[in-house]
Amino acid sequence: MQKVFGRPKGLTEIPFHYCPGCTHGIIHRLIGEVLEELNIIEDTIGVAPVGCAGFSLDFFSCDFVGAAHGRAQAVATGIKRALPDRIVFTYQGDGDIAAIGTSHAIHVAARGEKITSIMVNNAIYGMTGGQMAPTTLTGQVTTTSPYGRDNGVAGFPLDLPKAIATFDGAVYVASVSVDSPKNILQAKKAIKKAFRVQQAGLGFALVSILSTCPTNWGMSPVDSLKWLQEKMIPVYQMGEIKVAEEVKGL
Amino acid sequence: MSKVLLKGNEAIAEAAMRAGCKLFFGYPITPSTEIIEYLAKHLPEAGGTVLQAECEVAAINMCFGAAAAGARVMTASSSPGISLKQEGISYLAANELPVVIVNINRTGPGLGGLGPTQSDYFQSTRGGGHGDYRLIVLAPSKAQELYDLTMEAFDLADKYRNPVLILADGFLGQMMEPVLLKEKKEGNLPPKDWQTDGCKGRAKRKIASYFLVNELAEEACQRWQAKYDQIKEAEQRWESFYADDAEYLLVGYGTCGRIAKSVVLNARKQGMKLGLIRPITLWPFPVKAFTSHFDGIKGIVTVELNAGQMIEDVKLAVNCRVPVHLYKRQGGMLPHEREILKFVGQVFNLPVRGEA
Amino acid sequence: MMDKVLLAGFGGQGVMFIGKILAYAAMLGSLEVCWIPSYGPEMRGGTANCSVILSDEEIHSPVIDQADAGIVLNKPSFDKFLTRIRPGGVLVVNSSIIEMDKTRDDIEIIAIPAGDIAHEIGNPSLANMVCLGALLPKLKLVSLDKIEKALDEVVGKKKPELYEWNLTAIKKGLES
Structure with a gap:
């Protein structure tokens, strides 16, 4: 019998602990496939955030380091400066990278730090039980915005990739989604390109991935995908936001 | 070997270089600034890198990454900057990462002044950040000792897999005295069989301090405590x-x-x-x-x-x-x-x- | 034996520099030495001072309460440090710009028009060196030949012409 589907070598045998319908699992798989296809599992060091993906360090088969909340990109900088020939990536939620750790997001981009950052945007703080995130949509109800996010009080959703694209050192910035088979394929392409940018030593690469949180959104997995498509995609700039000249040839 | 006239801060920087420190992450703050300035000038010649971080928090977390990757790494700051680093220092202790941290103490609380002070004694000796941990804290009293103890700090950090803090004041940091530039002693240090530098030819490794099972968390606390007891027994100096x-x-x-x-x-x-x-x-x-x-x-x-x-x-x-x-x-x-x-x-x- | 020396003047008058020359001279003579700057905001304008301790044995306390000797290059320094010289000690005063409206009879005061002498040499910025020259005979542990070596070490290698200027100024101070 021919095997047509299996676990990518970039992932370990440990089962994901994520909630039913959560799309972290899809994103993990895409990264696992990319690590395998680029043949970089043994050269890669990942940096995990604090948040739902805090345990992602068990799920990937490369070396992994767990950073303090928001500090993954600073930790990744230290690793990369110590080992310039290795591949270093961060896997961070929106709260981690776009709130408590924003200063590092800006400065790794400005420095052109040769690392790859994967940002998972589900518009909420998942691990702590559904609080408002920097990416929470206007009017969205969370436990810390129980009457809906009020722009007058809590400001506006933060579109980090758009900002990061303005920095010279950021050479590849993309915003993708994992809500449909077509978009999942697009997401994988973007992730793969972000790693290849690092292999070529071109600069900083960021891929933001819109993701669902059925548990904290209080929706079924199917409704969650629909909500992502109808509510989130219109708010965030999608697609390849920045492809620097030197990246186009990849 | 002839002596050279160095400021205390320069003696620290020179000793770090000669101890094999190739990476320095820091943020300028008086009265510690000569350390980053001296290294920015001289470390590249020795094949190393000084990266001026966006903030103290970034600097200590860069040290975390470099130490996890197996490098000898140092950061230096003064009191308010050290306060900012405390979360990172707590993580270093929990993950047992060898990093040398220098605090050229300035007066506090608040922004304080630049004169000599020892107001950070509690912060230094009680851990400093959250959690139940200790740093090895060295207190030199002249430029030669700043040099000698900085060099040794790297070995102590590697030997015990523990962050080491060098505590001095602005007076010691700015004062110039003759310093004999001794070479590094070749010590018998344990291999870094824990570093995360890519899993070629071995099982994957992870460095983390996250426990959702209380029994495991207690086990880790007991392991750290046993290490601290060992240090208490072996390393008291006066x-x-x-x-x-x-x-x-x-x-x-x-x-x-x-x-x-x-x-x-x-x-x-x-x-x-x-x-x-x-x-x-x-x-x-x-x-x-x-x-x-x-x-x-x-x-x-x-x-x-x-x-x-x-x-x-x-x-x-x-x-x-x-x-x-x-x-x-x-x-x-x-x-x-x-x-x-x-x-x-x-x-x-x-x-x-x-x-x- | 010990020489505790205070040096003070306006920022830019070369106070730190003469301190460094003294420190190098001591080190090259295999003495113990401690050079202590005032630092921080004081570095940026206003009065600058540093102190140097020279000793033939280990220097413990680096804190100078009463100095053996001092050089003051401007009036605020004179006002501040006149009382900081121990009885029997010596203070060199740049009389070109310091009007001595007070004095002490338990110390030796060497008033020297260092600014004018430096001007005559052709480089007004050398008043500090003229004063250093005037102080030299009063120091127990450092002599002219050590100062020459120190000057060579600190400036000679980079700027030989400055070495000559400085040495001339020191000798003028010594002679006067």
Whole structure:
């Protein structure tokens, strides 16, 4: 019998602990496939955030380091400066990278730090039980915005990739989604390109991935995908936001 | 080997380079800035990198990453900057990563001033950040010792897989003294069989400090505690100065330690049996120094540049069996020899001759 | 034996520099030495001072309460440090710009028009060196030949012409 589907070598045998319908699992798989296809599992060091993906360090088969909340990109900088020939990536939620750790997001981009950052945007703080995130949509109800996010009080959703694209050192910035088979394929392409940018030593690469949180959104997995498509995609700039000249040839 | 004239901060930087430190992450702050400036000038020649971070928090977390990758790495700052680094230092302790941290103490609380002070004693010796952990804390008192202890700090950090803090003040950092540039000793350090540098030819490794199972978290705490006990047993360091036959003791470290030596010499000229214990490790605190000198001691004065912090450790070390007094200056002021001797005379009712 | 020396003047008058020359001279003579700057905001304008301790044995306390000797290059320094010289000590005063409205009879005061002498040499910025020259005979542990070596070490290698200027100024101070 021919095997047509299996676990990518970039992932370990440990089962994901994520909630039913959560799309972290899809994103993990895409990264696992990319690590395998680029043949970089043994050269890669990942940096995990604090948040739902805090345990992602068990799920990937490369070396992994767990950073303090928001500090993954600073930790990744230290690793990369110590080992310039290795591949270093961060896997961070929106709260981690776009709130408590924003200063590092800006400065790794400005420095052109040769690392790859994967940002998972589900518009909420998942691990702590559904609080408002920097990416929470206007009017969205969370436990810390129980009457809906009020722009007058809590400001506006933060579109980090758009900002990061303005920095010279950021050479590849993309915003993708994992809500449909077509978009999942697009997401994988973007992730793969972000790693290849690092292999070529071109600069900083960021891929933001819109993701669902059925548990904290209080929706079924199917409704969650629909909500992502109808509510989130219109708010965030999608697609390849920045492809620097030197990246186009990849 | 000839001596060179170096500022204390430069001695620290030069020693780090000669200890094989190839990476420095930091943020400028007076009075520690000469460290990053000196390294920015000289480390690239030695094949290393100085990265001026966006903030203190970034700097300490960059150190975290570099140490996890197996590199010898250092950061330096002054009190407010060290406060900002505390979360990262707690993570270093939990993940048992060898990083050398320098604190050129400035006065606090708040922004404070630049004068010599020891106001960060508690912060340094009690861990400093969240959680139940300790740093090895070294307290040099002159440029040569800044050099020697910095070099050794890297070995101690590697030996125990623990962050090491060098605590000095702006006076020591800015003062120039001749320094003998000794070469690194080739020590027998354990292999870094834990570093995350890519899993080629071995099983994957992870470095993390996250426990959702309380039993596992307690196990980790006990492992760290056992390590701290081992350090307490093996690494207490101090200098005894005229302490063997002393009836009264001064206890002071860093700048106070050297001022106190002059006080002791003056007292001895007057026939007063005064001695000095100068702690070199602040954690572990040199409790053994007091057990070995205890019998004839009638009283102790700690000399500190704070409201009285080390005095608590001294009282614990002697089990409060003799009176322990504090002579302090704060806010960046240094005591003169004669005011310390006068105080010793007052509190123990001893005659002190002349203006002294 | 010990020489505790205070040096003070306006920022830019070369106070730190003469301190460094003294420190190098001591080190090259295998003495113990401690050079202590005032630092921080004081570096940026206003009065700058540093102190140097030279010793033939280990220097413990680096805190100078009463100095053996001092050089003051401007009036605020004179006001501040006149009282900081021990009885029997010596203070060199740049009389070109310091009006001595007070004095002490328990110390030796060497008033020297260092600014004018430097001007005559052709480089007004050398008043500090003229004063250093005037102080030299009063120091127990450092002599002219050590100062020459120190000058060579600190400036000679980079700027030989400055070495000559400085040495001339020191000798003028010594002679006067």
